[in-house]
Amino acid sequence: MQSWFIHVGEMFQRAFLKEDRWKLYLGGLGVTLKVAFFAAILGVILGTVAALMKLSVKKNGKPSVRSIIATIYIDIIRGTPSVVQLLIMWFIIMKNCRNGVLVAVLSFGINSGAYVAEIIRAGILAVDQGQTEAGRSLGLSQAQTMMYIVIPQAIKNVLPPIGNEFIVLLKETAIVGYVSLSDLTRVANQVSSRTYEAFMPLIGAAVIYFVIIKILSILLSKLERRLRKSDRR
Amino acid sequence: MKKSLVTLLAISMCAVMLAGCGAPKETAAADTANDTAAAADTTQTADEDTDQAAEAGSAVLADGVLTVGTNAEFPPFEYVGDDGEPDGFDMALIKAVGDKMGVEVKIENMEFASLVSSIGNKIDVAIAGMTVTDERKEVVDFSDSYYDAVQYVIVPADSSIATADDLVGKTIGVQLGTTGDFLAQDIEGSTVSSYNKAVDAVNDLLNGRSDLVIVDKNPAEVFAGMYPDDVIALDGAQFGFEVENYAIAMPKGDAELANAINQAIKDLKADGTFDKLVAEYIEGSN
Numbered sequence: 001m002q003s004w005f006i007h008v009g010e011m012f013q014r015a016f017l018k019e020d021r022w023k024l025y026l027g028g029l030g031v032t033l034k035v036a037f038f039a040a041i042l043g044v045i046l047g048t049v050a051a052l053m054k055l056s057v058k059k060n061g062k063p064s065v066r067s068i069i070a071t072i073y074i075d076i077i078r079g080t081p082s083v084v085q086l087l088i089m090w091f092i093i094m095k096n097c098r099n100g101v102l103v104a105v106l107s108f109g110i111n112s113g114a115y116v117a118e119i120i121r122a123g124i125l126a127v128d129q130g131q132t133e134a135g136r137s138l139g140l141s142q143a144q145t146m147m148y149i150v151i152p153q154a155i156k157n158v159l160p161p162i163g164n165e166f167i168v169l170l171k172e173t174a175i176v177g178y179v180s181l182s183d184l185t186r187v188a189n190q191v192s193s194r195t196y197e198a199f200m201p202l203i204g205a206a207v208i209y210f211v212i213i214k215i216l217s218i219l220l221s222k223l224e225r226r227l228r229k230s231d232r233r
Numbered sequence: 234m235k236k237s238l239v240t241l242l243a244i245s246m247c248a249v250m251l252a253g254c255g256a257p258k259e260t261a262a263a264d265t266a267n268d269t270a271a272a273a274d275t276t277q278t279a280d281e282d283t284d285q286a287a288e289a290g291s292a293v294l295a296d297g298v299l300t301v302g303t304n305a306e307f308p309p310f311e312y313v314g315d316d317g318e319p320d321g322f323d324m325a326l327i328k329a330v331g332d333k334m335g336v337e338v339k340i341e342n343m344e345f346a347s348l349v350s351s352i353g354n355k356i357d358v359a360i361a362g363m364t365v366t367d368e369r370k371e372v373v374d375f376s377d378s379y380y381d382a383v384q385y386v387i388v389p390a391d392s393s394i395a396t397a398d399d400l401v402g403k404t405i406g407v408q409l410g411t412t413g414d415f416l417a418q419d420i421e422g423s424t425v426s427s428y429n430k431a432v433d434a435v436n437d438l439l440n441g442r443s444d445l446v447i448v449d450k451n452p453a454e455v456f457a458g459m460y461p462d463d464v465i466a467l468d469g470a471q472f473g474f475e476v477e478n479y480a481i482a483m484p485k486g487d488a489e490l491a492n493a494i495n496q497a498i499k500d501l502k503a504d505g506t507f508d509k510l511v512a513e514y515i516e517g518s519n
Contacts, residue, residue: 091433095440180406180426180437190427193346193410196372
């Protein structure tokens with residue numbers, strides 16, 4: 001038993017302390033967070049635009065051109081694996097771009113946007129039709145009704161699934177190692193390729209991911225509670 | 234009513250999941266008791282590794298199947314052939330070794346970086362143009378070397394890189410966990426971009442994302458042959474890289490297996506099969 005502890009200690013030493021390897025993990029975590037953060041922002045912007053486009057209808061009730069474009073975007077992105085999207089972005093579309101983080105942010109942002117679009121669309125549709133009617137009959141324009149009446153209520157609706165999407169996005173960035181970015185997962189792989197021990201680097205990476213996502217979900221539920229305050233009256 | 238229905242559903246789902254997990258485990262346990270025992274505990278020490286490997290030693294040969302790990306991304310030593318199966322010099326060599334030893338060879342294609350840590354649990358031995366290094370020797374044993382190689386440097390055709398000093402501070406593309414990777418990390422001020430496949434590193438060299446790629450001689454010549462106008466392959470000797478020996482990686486302390494493999498390699502060299510394979514796969518590919 002004692003030798004087991006000593007052994008685990010040695011593995012820990014090799015995986016994290018030797019040659020200052022913990023700095024590698026920190027750098028990897030930085031890349032992971034940078035990619036996830038900016039991709040999330042891009043995803044929300046793209047998703048909101050795509051959701052509004054997809055909801056727009058012609059006067060005769062048929063889907064508009066804008067809505068068809070949004071549907072195609074969502075279909076293509078949801079219909080292909082994000083690894084393939086990342087590789088296409090890296091090796092084909094932006095093959096001369098030397099800023100790896102930028103390529104990853106674009107790839108993941110565009111990917112996330114498709115999922116966020118459907119989440120936001122669901123949130124908007126969940127707001128009672130009467131709210132729109134009330135806004136319109138009070139003399140607000142279609143856009144104003146959307147902006148000041150529907151979307152604020154929709155945001156509250158979409159918070160749980162959008163939090164979910166952020167968490168998925170953060171974990172999905174683990175594939176950027178495919179294109180030579182040294183994110184947290186890649187760093188763990190790099191270290192285990194030096195020490196020939198997979199245990200500590202992988203468990204270490206898993207713990208770091210878990211802690212980051214736990215913090216994220218605590219913040220999200222705080223925000224959710226805050227927005228629900230007005231419900232309890 | 235609703236609640237009881239939900240409970241029932243949950244219980245039945247759990248039951249299905251348990252049954253689903255249980256079934257394959259039982260059958261698997263029967264034929265690969267050794268493998269599961271080794272794989273179950275990933276925390277094992279190098280020392281424990283030795284003990285287990287020694288016990289499994291006879292079993293590696295006894296079950297009549299030699300499971301060989303490789304990374305089929307390293308032409309001409311290993312690559313995925315037209316039929317979708319790993320092919321190349323190493324594959325032909327290990328199959329010939331298997332014939333000599335009287336065992337069936339089963340190839341497992343995996344990431345290069347996970348080969349060494351998979352020996353003794355997921356695979357029996359690894360052949361992947363793997364260089365004998367002191368670091369690797371701490372974890373696995375190596376057979377007698379079967380090929381001498383040197384790291385090559387691939388640079389764009391118009392590059393001025395020519396000496397070891399020119400490598401300082403450059404962005405270097407490598408395949409993760411290869412000797413090229415380790416060499417690159419030791420170069421002063423270098424930024425190392427590690428890829429899963431050497432061909433991805435070469436692709437990004439062509440895209441201008443890196444200044445050079447360090448990779449073994451033979452694949453380097455293959456890549457330089459693929460893009461003759463864009464890149465050139467330079468001999469690592471002019472950068473002071475040392476000659477390396479390729480060998481088969483084996484579980485630590487398994488003398489019986491090591492003897493059998495070394496004897497087979499010796500026999501193949503003696504009866505001319507080895508030279509024939511070199512001519513067919515390595516010299517024929519250039």
